[in-house]
Amino acid sequence: MKQHPTNAADATLLVSRALLGVVARSVSSALEFVTLPQFRVLVVLSASGPIRMGALADRVHANQSTFSRSMDKIVAGGWAERSTSPDSRREVLISLTPAGRALVDEVTERRHAEISAILERLTPSEQDSVRAALELFAIAAGEYSVEELLVLGI
Amino acid sequence: MKQHPTNAADATLLVSRALLGVVARSVSSALEFVTLPQFRVLVVLSASGPIRMGALADRVHANQSTFSRSMDKIVAGGWAERSTSPDSRREVLISLTPAGRALVDEVTERRHAEISAILERLTPSEQDSVRAALELFAIAAGEYSVEELLVLGI
DNA sequence: GGCAATGCATGTATGGTTGCAAGTGTTGTA
């Protein structure tokens, strides 16, 4: 691993490793309670709010039958709950329980706190330049599909 | 997702998602052939060179018996091979096959190429500031354990 | 009302990972 990358691509790869470490650490605490596939269901659920079984299965690219049983475990763990849709009695709505929401929030907060802690080691002006540069990078990276992250279970 | 994060932590989180997307895309092609746990064995193997079964199992935090059977599948797939250690006939050395090395290299190259492509959308001076900022961040992030990435299977 | 379509759950089966315990062969040592 280079100490002083000579080009921006090397520097980016270096940072991507550091950031992946942050993500990994933030998620690892949750993995004591749920599996990674289960956690990613909770994350999707957290972003979407209550949602039908079939739609949620589509979001995580899971087979309906597979997903029904996965959800059995998540519900049994107390992280989410089934309820009948007010629209149709054949539709089943899934929603996070307080425990499920807390699990997701804890990971998010841990991630944010750790990144803040790293940045606080820099001077305010350095932080400004980091922020500006990262925004440049994010814009250059442009659109990406959230779906892609699913292969990592994030 | 904010369009214009007001602080550096938000900008960092934004970039971490973009970088995770890059990592996910680069790895997804390999997942047609091996599982994520299997791929991470190949990555460790690629970095370490030929290594004993037990040492490799430790590196990926796997039980010896578990790992022996996982390696059966990796070897059966043609990505790595067993050989008897010249030092001791009870030691088994694992090494990447050309196919295994190619699989890892392909992912690495894809990742590097994609990051380069993103950066090329910026002007040279912008690239400089991105590189400088990322180095600042990497230094601030400081030491981190490569082991942590294992929870993500990377 | 009858019938097809929809939404979900269940039956059955496969493959992967994991762990504990036991077994086989090798090495080092007393």
Add this chain to the structure above:
DNA sequence: TACAACACTTGCAACCATACATGCATTGCC
């Protein structure tokens, strides 16, 4: 040479994710 330690493999067992086909209840439409 006998015995303990070491390195790896195999037996056994469990759990999770996944998929295809099937079954059941509900809904919408003719």
